[in-house]
Amino acid sequence: MTQAQHSTKAQAAQQRVNPITASIIQGALENVAIEMGYKLMRMSYSSIIRESEDFGAALCDTQGRQLCECSKSTPLQSGPIPGYVKGILKEFKYRGDEFRPGDVIIHSDPYNGASHSPDIGFCVPVFHSGELVGFSMTTAHHLDIGSCQPGSVGVVVCADAYAEGLRFKALKVYDQGKRNEALWQMIRDNVRVADLVIGDMDAQVAACHVGAQRLIELVERYSLTVLTDAVKDLFDYSERLMRTQIEKVPDGVYSATGYIDGFLEVTDPTVKNLPIKVSLTVDGSDITVDLTGSADQVNGYAINMPFLGTVNVAVWLTLRSILLDSVVFGNIPQNDGLFRPIHIVAPKGCIANPVFPAPTIARFAPGNVVADTVMKALAPALPEQVCAGVANLKAVTFSGLENNQQWVHIEIFEGSYGGRFGKDGMDCVDTLYANTRNNPIEDIESHVPLRVTQYEFRDNACAPGKWRGGLNSVKEICFLTDGGISVEGDGHARAPWGFNGGADGLTSSLLLTRQGKAPVHLPSMLATIPIRKGDKIKAIGGIGGGYGNPCERPAEQVLEDLLDGYLDTESAERDFDVVITVDGVIDDEATRKLRATW
Secondary structure (H helix, E strand, O other): OHHHHHHHHHHHHOOOHHHHHHHHHHHHHHHHHHHHHHHHHHHOOOHHHHOOOOOEEEEEOOOOOOOEEOOOHHHHHOOEEEEHHHHHHHHHHHHOOOOOOOOOOEOOOOOOOOOOOOOOEEEEEEEEEOEEEHHHHHHHHEEOOOOOOOOOOOOEEEOOOHHOOOOOOEEEEEEEEEEHHHHHHHHHHOOOOOHHHHHHHHHHHHHHHHHHHHHHHHHHHHHHHHHHHHHHHHHHHHHHHHHHHHHHHOEEEEEEEEEEEEEOOOOOOHEEEEEEEEEEEEEOOEEEEEOOOEHHHHHOOHHHHHHHHHHHHHHHHHHHHHHHOOOOOHHHHHOOOHOOEEEEOOOOEOOOOOOOOOOOOHHHHHHHHHHHHHHHHOOOOOOOOOOOOOOOOOOEEEEEOOOEEEEEEEEEEEOOOOOEEEEEOOOOOOOOOOOOOOOOOHHHHHHEEEEEEEEEEEEOOOOOOOOOOOOOEEEEEOOOOOOOEEEEOOOOOOOOEOOOOOOOOOOOOOEEEEEOOOEEOOOEEEEEEEEOOOOEEEEEOOOOEEEEEHHHHHHHHHHHHHHHHOOOOOHHHHHHHHHHHHOOOHHHHHHHHOOOOO
C-alpha cells in the first residue's frame, strides 16, 4: 500500500466532525458562493458578466485553500481563485503589509496566481472577533483594461505584459473601510467604457461583502473550531473521492499531442501550429501531468498561458470531469482536496509556463487545447468516460464610437463537444473550462450598435460516429457604425479528433464581408482591424469529433438528423451507410447491403 493510500484510510478513520454536521456546512458554504454569484450577476453592467456569466465567486481559508465555489460561474474564473488569494498573500508578505477589517484588495497579476490580466479579482479578508478567518473573493472578465487595443480579448499581438493594460498586484481599493479614491480614479482614467468597468468592479466588491458576512454568520453559528474541522474533513473527503477514482485507472503513461493554431497568416513557423504535448502518468492514486515538449513561449504574441491560473485549472477541470462525473457522483465538495492527488509539470519558458514579461492576455483558446489534449491522452484508458475532440471557442471584441462615446462589446462564439459513450456530443455550447453562456440577441442589439442578421445551426455539418459530434452555430453580426474587431480563437487549422472509429469533426472559420465585396476569411488570432458601417462578421463554429463506428448508428437516428438538416442524403449514405429515398424514407434493403460490408 502506498503512503497516499495509508494517508487516505487514516483520514477516513479520523473524522473530526459529525458527518451530518459536515454535510450541512458543505451545503451552507456552497449556498454562500451561489448567493455571491447572483449578487454579482444582478448588479453587473456589462453583458460579459450579466449574460455570459464570465465570473467566479468563492470562499478560501486563511491559507488560500478553496472552501467552495459558485456553481453559476465558469471554471476558468472560480478555479483560479485559490491562486489569486495565494498571490495576494505572497505580495503582502513581501511588502510587509497586513490585512485589516474593512480592507478590499484588487489583484490581476497573471504571474502571481491570476488567470490573465482582464480577469480582475477583488478580495475581502474576513475577520471574526479580530481574527482573520478566511477570504471572500470574486473574479470577473472586464470589457477593457486600458490595453494597446480596444477591449480585453483579441489583444493578440503586443510586445510584452506591460502592453496588455493595467495589471494590479494586491492593492487596497479600500483600506480599513476607506475608499482609495486615487486608485479608483486612476483606473477610471485609463480604461475605455469606464462607467461599465467601474460598475462591474463595484458589483464584485458588493458580492465579496455578501460572502464575508455569510462566512461570519457560519462561524457564529457553529464556532470557528467546528467550522475549521468540518472544512478539513471535507477536504479529506474530496481527496478520497478523487484518489479512489484514480486508483481505478491502470498504472502507466498516457500521451497525446494537440496543436494551437497560433498565427496562421504569419510566415514565421515558430508562431503557428504550436504543439501541446501531454504525458500523463498514473501511479496508484496519484496523477502527474507533464507538458514537457510543448512549444516554447512565444514572444511578442499574447497566447502564452500562465501556469497558475490557466494551465493548472485546465488540467484540474478535465480530470475532475472525467473521473468524478456529476451525473454519476452527484454534488461533491468542490474544494482544495480534489487537487491534492494531481501534480502538474511544465518547463519554465514553454508556452504553458512562460517567463515574465511574456504576454498572456489571449491564453483563453490555447488553454482549452491543453484541456482537450489531457482528455485525448486518457481516452484509451477510460473510453467510456471521455468525449471525442471538442471544437474550440472564439472570442471577438467589437468596438467603436457612437455620438463621440466609446463602446465595447465582447462576444464569445460557442464551441461543441465530441460524441461520448452512449450520447451524441453537446451542441453549440462553451466547452471544457470556459462554460459561459451565449448572449441573447436582444441584449446585444439593445446595448451596442450591432445587428445580429443570422444565428442558426450549421446545415449539413455532422461528424459521423455511432454517437455524432456536437453541432455548432453560424452567427453573423452587422456593424451599424464604423468600428473595429479583434479576435482570439482556435480551430481553423485542425478538426477535432474522432475516437474509437468516429470521424474527425469540422474546423471553424470567420468571414468578413465588406459592402459590395466578396467574403474574405480571417485568421483565428487577429489584432484589431477597422470595420465600416454595414460590414458583416460571420462566425462558423467548429463541429466536435464523432465517437464509434458510424455504421452502428441506428438508421432511424440518421434519418432524424437528415430531417433536422444536420446532413443530406449523400452524406447519410457515404458516412453512415444509410440509404434514404427522395421521399425521406429509409431504404432498408439497400442499407442492409451497405452495412453488411463492414
